[in-house]
Amino acid sequence: MSAPAIVSPFSLLDGAIAVLSLLATLWIGLRVKRYIGTIEDYLVANRGMGLYVGAASLLSTEVGIITYMYQAQFGFVAGFSAFVTGLITLGVCLLVGRTGFVITRLREMEILTVPEYFETRYGRSVRVLAGVLMAFGGSLNLGIFPIIEARFLAVVTGIPSQYLGWTMAGLLVVALAYTALGGMVSLIVTNYVQYLFLAAGTVIVTLACLRQVGWSGMVGAVEGHMGGHGWNPIQDLGIGFILWQVLLWIALMTVWQSVAMRTFSTRDAAIGKKMFTLTGFLFLGRALIPMVWGISALAFFWGRAEPVTAPVAETKLAQMEQLDARLGETFRRDLDEGRLERALPQVDLLERLAREEKAASPEAARFEDAARDRRGEIGLLAMPWMLAAILPTGILGLVVAGMLAASISTYAGYFLGWSSIIAQDIVAPLLSSRGTPVIPRDSEATGPEGSAGVADPTSPGSDGAPADEQAFTEAFPRGRRRPFGVPGKRLTRQVIAQGDPRSTRVGTRDAEPLSNRARLLLTRVTVVGLTVFIMIWSLVYDLPGPAYFYLQVTANLFMAPTLIAVVGGLYWRRASATGATLSFLLGAAASLTYLVPSLKLDVATAGNLSWALAVAGFVVGSLLVPPERREAPSRADGGSREARS
Amino acid sequence: MSWAFFWLVTFVVAFGAFSLISLVIAIRGVAEIRELFSALEEEMRRKRS
Numbered sequence: 001m002s003a004p005a006i007v008s009p010f011s012l013l014d015g016a017i018a019v020l021s022l023l024a025t026l027w028i029g030l031r032v033k034r035y036i037g038t039i040e041d042y043l044v045a046n047r048g049m050g051l052y053v054g055a056a057s058l059l060s061t062e063v064g065i066i067t068y069m070y071q072a073q074f075g076f077v078a079g080f081s082a083f084v085t086g087l088i089t090l091g092v093c094l095l096v097g098r099t100g101f102v103i104t105r106l107r108e109m110e111i112l113t114v115p116e117y118f119e120t121r122y123g124r125s126v127r128v129l130a131g132v133l134m135a136f137g138g139s140l141n142l143g144i145f146p147i148i149e150a151r152f153l154a155v156v157t158g159i160p161s162q163y164l165g166w167t168m169a170g171l172l173v174v175a176l177a178y179t180a181l182g183g184m185v186s187l188i189v190t191n192y193v194q195y196l197f198l199a200a201g202t203v204i205v206t207l208a209c210l211r212q213v214g215w216s217g218m219v220g221a222v223e224g225h226m227g228g229h230g231w232n233p234i235q236d237l238g239i240g241f242i243l244w245q246v247l248l249w250i251a252l253m254t255v256w257q258s259v260a261m262r263t264f265s266t267r268d269a270a271i272g273k274k275m276f277t278l279t280g281f282l283f284l285g286r287a288l289i290p291m292v293w294g295i296s297a298l299a300f301f302w303g304r305a306e307p308v309t310a311p312v313a314e315t316k317l318a319q320m321e322q323l324d325a326r327l328g329e330t331f332r333r334d335l336d337e338g339r340l341e342r343a344l345p346q347v348d349l350l351e352r353l354a355r356e357e358k359a360a361s362p363e364a365a366r367f368e369d370a371a372r373d374r375r376g377e378i379g380l381l382a383m384p385w386m387l388a389a390i391l392p393t394g395i396l397g398l399v400v401a402g403m404l405a406a407s408i409s410t411y412a413g414y415f416l417g418w419s420s421i422i423a424q425d426i427v428a429p430l431l432s433s434r435g436t437p438v439i440p441r442d443s444e445a446t447g448p449e450g451s452a453g454v455a456d457p458t459s460p461g462s463d464g465a466p467a468d469e470q471a472f473t474e475a476f477p478r479g480r481r482r483p484f485g486v487p488g489k490r491l492t493r494q495v496i497a498q499g500d501p502r503s504t505r506v507g508t509r510d511a512e513p514l515s516n517r518a519r520l521l522l523t524r525v526t527v528v529g530l531t532v533f534i535m536i537w538s539l540v541y542d543l544p545g546p547a548y549f550y551l552q553v554t555a556n557l558f559m560a561p562t563l564i565a566v567v568g569g570l571y572w573r574r575a576s577a578t579g580a581t582l583s584f585l586l587g588a589a590a591s592l593t594y595l596v597p598s599l600k601l602d603v604a605t606a607g608n609l610s611w612a613l614a615v616a617g618f619v620v621g622s623l624l625v626p627p628e629r630r631e632a633p634s635r636a637d638g639g640s641r642e643a644r645s
Numbered sequence: 646m647s648w649a650f651f652w653l654v655t656f657v658v659a660f661g662a663f664s665l666i667s668l669v670i671a672i673r674g675v676a677e678i679r680e681l682f683s684a685l686e687e688e689m690r691r692k693r694s
Contacts (some may be wrong), residue, residue, distance in 0.1 A: 035685040048684045050677035053669045080652040086659065188681065193673050199667035206660060215656075219649050231648035278666065285663030288656055 006338030008158040008388040012396030015157070016032040016167045020399035023172055025408060030192060031177025034094030036183055038516050043112045043184055043420050049265040054275040056195035057188050058262045059282045061413030063198060065149040065403045068290040069380055070551060075294030076379035079222040081237055082294075086244055086287030090251040093280030102254040102563075105570055107283055108267040114255045114562060115425040121569040122577040129581060130426030130562060132590050137557035138418040141528065142411075142535030144550060146172065148380070149407055152298070155338070155384035156400060171404065175411035176531045179275055180524045184265055187412050194405035201402020204395060205387065209296035212390045213303075218292065221299035225348065232308055237604075244607040248556060251563035256555070258417035292385070294361020297382035300389070302343035308349055316357045320367045323350045331374060338385040342379055347374045364427060419526035428514055429524060439589065549603040553594040556607050560614040561587035566617055587614030 035041060049057065074082040096103060111117055115134065119127035146168040154164055178186040194492045213221075222230040253259060253276065266272040311322035327346055334343040354368035391399060514522070561583040568575040568583075590613045594606035602610075 032682075035682070035689065041685070041688075048681045050680060052673040053677040053681065055666070056670050056674055080648065083652055083655055087655065185681075185685065189678060192670075192678060195667070195674075196671055199663070199671075203664055203667075215653060231652075281659070281662035282666055284659045288659040289663060292656060 001298050004339075006385055006389045008161075008396070009393045010157040010388075010389075010396055010400070013394055014400060014571060017394075017397030018157075018404055018614055022171075022404060022408070024523070025190050025193060025405065026174050026178060029182055029190045029412075032189055033178075033182040035185045036181075036520070036561065038520075040112070041183065041185060043261065043264075043416070043424075046598065047110070047265055048152060048267060049188055049262070049271075050267065051271050051274050051278065053188055053192050054262055054266055054271065055279045055282065057191035057265075057413075058259060058275065058279050058489050059199055059286065060191040060195040060406060061187075061258050061262070061411040062283075062410070062411030063286050064145065064407040066145045066407070066551075068403070068406070069148055069152055071287055071290035072294030072297065073376065073379040073382035075291030076382050077375055078236060079226050079295060079298075081230055081233040081235075082291045083288055084233035084237065084242060086111050086284045086291070088242070089247045089249050089287055090280045090284040092246070092253050093276050094252050096250075097275070097277030099271050100269060102566060102570065103260075103263045103272050103306070104269040105264065106254075106260065106566070107263050110126045110264075112264060112423050113420050114257060114566065115421060117566060117569065118580065119429075121575075122565070122580045126565070126577050126580045127425055127583075128429055129584050130558070130565070131421050131429075133558040133584055134562070135418055135422045135426060137554050137559075137588075137591075138257065138414070138421070139533055140537070140553055140557070141554040142414045142418065142530075143534050145407075145411070145538070146534060147538040147541075150401070151381065152384045153400075155381060156388050156396070156403075158388075165539075167171070168538075171408060172411060172531050172535065175408045175415060176527060178632045179412040179415045180527045183259065183523075185414060187409075187416060188265070190412065191409050193513060194409040197402040197405035198409070199402075201290055201399045201406070202285075204399055204402075205293060205391075208387075208390055208395075209293055212386075213296040213299045217299040217303070218295045218331055221302050222295065225298065225302050227352070240608055241604040244604050244611070245609055247563075247611050248552060248559060248607065251559035252555065255562045255566055256559065257421055258413045260412075271436040291450050293383045293386075294379065297379075297386040297485070300386045301340045301344050301378075301382060306341070307343045308345040310349060310353065316353055317363060320350060320357070320364065323353070324367055327374065334377050335377060338388065340382055340385055343374070343444070343500055344378055347371050347378065350373065360597045407465040415527045415530055419482045419523055419530050422530070423519065423523040423526045427526070428519065431514065449527060549594070553591055553603060553606060556610050557588050557591040560611045561592070561618070564611075564614050568622070571621070574622050574626055575618070576625055577623040578625035579620070582617030582621035583614045584617075586617040587611070589613070 040047070071082075074085070095101060106114070106117060109117065109120075113131075115127045115130040118130050137387065149171075150164045150168045153159055153167060154161060159167055178190060197418070233242065262275070263272045266275060310319045312324070313319045313322055323346060327343070327350065331343055331347075334340065348371075351369055351371035354364045354366075354371060357364040358368060388397070563579075564583050565575075565580040568579065587610045591606060591610040593601050593609070594603055
């Protein structure tokens, strides 16, 4: 059996198209750096983002080559059942967009990062803890992007393996350059251009799949080669998985830093809500379209496959051993040369034999696991190999340009997101010598570098009450007090109107803030450090299972406790710092169990365990140790008087 | 309704919506970027003065 290797038709023309698109992006990204004057310009583009550009920015940040790869892999191994995650995403986006759940309140507070809210609600220690977990989980999450994306580029462009590292380094440097210099302004503009490339590439590949395989071919592949699975998500994936996905997507859409930064960058909360409604359908496509590519790849390679027979042996166990040994010799080479039509039937046969024999011989389970892992590996590379086989020269260049645009925009968005957390929520608070660190705003700038004055909330007002107490009372007279965490902006305006520029920041307490220039430098240095870490991590880490699950579990490391602590802080008066701290520690520990191979927890169990423990820790901690007066929802975060007493 | 038909309809909606919204973004986004630059330039002028 000698299947022909696939050779990519990627030519000089394709390379030129891809490189030109990269240079154009870099040029645009660098040109706008002159608009960056303050940390607020840098991180949230002075909150001037409109609806359509916001939607483009949000989607291009959350779509990279890796997204296409893991979604295609999910479609390849789970068939149409995988589509349910797209429907969940759409439902969550519409819910958030229609109700403004969490996002409206966070947007109105005019914060720069999600952990910033934790300081105003729970205190600095929770902010730093959340920042550490977010930076850790986010960096682990981002850390496998380059190595997986390098595999895509190697297959589709045929770049020799010795140049792959340099290629990825080059891509990271492009993203690093304009992100470090231009921040969110660069991102918004480049994201728009990148979105156009990305969307064009996505449409081209989908049409090519439909032309090559057709919908009926996909249906036939799922019917014929998935053993009765691939249709019903409840039966195939389980209620536990679906529940976990719902929770995770609510968290991703509300408190995932790169998404939240887009919310913070919108002109106002209403635009933020519309942005989510609009992008709901784009996120549906983000899931379903590459899943269709994966199913197309399944149909494509099964269509080229020849029947394979089980080795002759006395027992089924012996047959499996022989088959496994044969795969051990050929599998890696087949994967590297695109001979998936040879590897796939053998893996399929091994899995079927193991499943049949499992009841009689527990040893067969080992072969079933091995076959499943190999199917996952094939699933990851099947889509790029199919593209290399079916796309002609010229079109391939356009598609690669679209993929590179998707990828670089993701790197750039995540660099800015995670580095802002590291700089603003970990390093800056720790550098601050005393009191609560304060991020200076433009309106607070008192010197050439925009350094803010020191607020003294206890200085008396005209009636003897503390100045900010008086401001709060005037801003929120009894009877129209707002719930927890809402009105930083209105309070700020009120205080400014009173001529007290020192108190224009929520949560100010005897602070000694870094200057704007220092914060900009700190964030830029962090972006560079993060890039170096990602390059190293992607080289040393070995994935324990499908990329889709790894990415979601590393995200879940902090997503569950972050959402719970935000929602609890906004909507539950008794929420306390102890509850939030316990929630973060337990939620993260539970999520990490998936990454420990010896525990053998499946992804949905680890995910749901994380949510359950995060909720339990939050509730128990808050009930056992109620909030102290200073951490109760105060005027600083807009809490009601009743809540403070 | 079979699963195959349900997933076909879902895919058609997803692909159609993605293509259509992308087109709208391509057209309307240019004006928004101009507005963003104008606002940023205005902000810079305000700070300088």
